[in-house]
Amino acid sequence: MSHVFHRNLRATLPKAVSASGIHIVDQHGKQYIDACGGAAVSCLGHNHPSVLAAMQEQMHKLDYAHTSFFTTDVAEELAELMVANGPQNMRKVYMVSSGSEAIEAALKMARQYFLERGEFKRTQFIARRQSYHGNTLGALAVGGNAWRREPFQPLLMDATHIAPCYAYRNQREDESAHGYGQRLVAELESEIVRLGPDTVIAVCMEPVVGATLGAVAAVEGYFQGVRRVCDKYGVLLIADEIMCGMGRTGTLYALEQEGVEADLITVAKGLGGGYQAIGAVLVSEKVANVFSSGSGQFMHGHTYIGHPVACAAALEVQKVLMREELVTHCAEMGPYLRDSLHQAFDANPFVGDIRGRGLFQAIELVQSREDKKPFDPRFKLNARIRDAAMDLGLMVYAMGGTIDGRLGDHILLAPPFTVSPAQVQEIVDKLQQAVQLATSSIP
Numbered sequence: 136m137s138h139v140f141h142r143n144l145r146a147t148l149p150k151a152v153s154a155s156g157i158h159i160v161d162q163h164g165k166q167y168i169d170a171c172g173g174a175a176v177s178c179l180g181h182n183h184p185s186v187l188a189a190m191q192e193q194m195h196k197l198d199y200a201h202t203s204f205f206t207t208d209v210a211e212e213l214a215e216l217m218v219a220n221g222p223q224n225m226r227k228v229y230m231v232s233s234g235s236e237a238i239e240a241a242l243k244m245a246r247q248y249f250l251e252r253g254e255f256k257r258t259q260f261i262a263r264r265q266s267y268h269g270n271t272l273g274a275l276a277v278g279g280n281a282w283r284r285e286p287f288q289p290l291l292m293d294a295t296h297i298a299p300c301y302a303y304r305n306q307r308e309d310e311s312a313h314g315y316g317q318r319l320v321a322e323l324e325s326e327i328v329r330l331g332p333d334t335v336i337a338v339c340m341e342p343v344v345g346a347t348l349g350a351v352a353a354v355e356g357y358f359q360g361v362r363r364v365c366d367k368y369g370v371l372l373i374a375d376e377i378m379c380g381m382g383r384t385g386t387l388y389a390l391e392q393e394g395v396e397a398d399l400i401t402v403a404k405g406l407g408g409g410y411q412a413i414g415a416v417l418v419s420e421k422v423a424n425v426f427s428s429g430s431g432q433f434m435h436g437h438t439y440i441g442h443p444v445a446c447a448a449a450l451e452v453q454k455v456l457m458r459e460e461l462v463t464h465c466a467e468m469g470p471y472l473r474d475s476l477h478q479a480f481d482a483n484p485f486v487g488d489i490r491g492r493g494l495f496q497a498i499e500l501v502q503s504r505e506d507k508k509p510f511d512p513r514f515k516l517n518a519r520i521r522d523a524a525m526d527l528g529l530m531v532y533a534m535g536g537t538i539d540g541r542l543g544d545h546i547l548l549a550p551p552f553t554v555s556p557a558q559v560q561e562i563v564d565k566l567q568q569a570v571q572l573a574t575s576s577i578p
């Protein structure tokens with residue numbers, strides 16, 4: 136009997152015993168292609184020798200030093216590299232140990248930014264429905280995933296949610312993509328006005344929605360409109376790039392492709408590539424200056440922030456990305472993955488949409504393409520596809536199927552950036568088989 140409190144106490148999970156490149160091997164020697172990087176984490180694949188060496192070297196030098204007492208070379212170097220490679224307006228990096236912690240830190244930093252400025256009435260956050268910002272209570276409050284929020288609703292702080300930018304389902308036939316985006320921007324503005332512009336702290340959005348919808352990018356002009364509205368009312372923009380950032384969409388930050396700068400950016404998964412638990416908040420000059428000329432102290436902190444071994448891992452992951460030009464490779468392999476998905480699924484009546492950016496691509500399953508009706512969530516199609524894929528030795532990130540039936544079923548692919556064309560083909564072939572197997576049992 137296992138004494139681990141597993142996510143699913145009834146499931147019998149295989150044991151991962153080793154990993155290398157894009158493969159994980161279980162206790163029976165069965166090999167799985169990690170086509171989703173776990174949860175879009177493993178950007179370099181597994182067992183990269185130079186990352187392991189960097190971690191080992193750091194462990195032998197300095198295992199841990201609390202950040203109330205010390206800074207370290209690795210933390211300083213990582214922050215310097217992230218600022219140098221980041222959007223132009225970014226000046227500082229606040230390090231944490233996970234995505235949810237990055238969001239918590241960003242929310243509190245945004246609140247304190249206004250306290251430092253004497254704007255005490257600002258207490259509200261605006262985010263979007265069908266978004267995911269993490270599972271801690273603050274992150275859950277901001278997130279717009281009804282299914283995850285529901286059991287904890289009475290414990291959550293106030294946050295309001297507007298429509299996601301999800302053209303496949305919500306763009307009207309009588310409007311252009313641009314018009315659709317601007318309609319949503321107008322909704323954001325109305326929401327700020329409704330709440331009272333001097334009460335809103337920040338708007339928090341994923342530039343490409345990951346864990347709830349599967350690789351949904353906004354329509355052109357949307358984020359520019361969001362930025363314009365935030366500026367008009369002095370509201371901060373938090374870009375949650377925890378899943379889509381650090382190169383996955385073909386640029387280091389996904390928001391770069393929208394021609395917009397955020398005030399705070401949260402990152403995690405691809406920052407450490409799974410080698411260590413690390414996340415961070417990139418802090419713009421605008422926000423950092425208010426702190427440095429104000430109290431000089433962020434009222435927040437955790438024991439393991441800036442952990443030297445985590446910083447060493449993240450630093451080397453970022454150096455490998457640069458040395459091996461993997462973000463460019465990601466940008467080049469993305470269209471190849473997308474084309475392969477089209478070849479495999481264009482004729483499949485149950486695949487309603489194929490979308491994404493870079494090596495962040497997803498398919499959405501529907502009962503019929505005409506009315507885009509999702510499957511009954513009780514059928515758990517996405518989980519069936521995931522299980523069929525696991526049987527075939529393929530890991531995919533499956534999501535959807537909420538009680539209200541609105542989310543539908545989505546399968547996300549987020550393979551390591553090192554993936555080869557032949558491996559992309561193998562991933563798509565296996566996914567095609569898994570979808571075939573799972574949909575053949577539709578009642």
Ligand code: PLP
Pocket residue numbers: 174233234235236238267268269270341345346375376377378379403
């Ligand atoms: N934000 C986004 C966009 C995410 O996709 C996730 C995780 O999937 C999180 C936040 C939470 O990150 P973590 O699971 O590391 O707490």
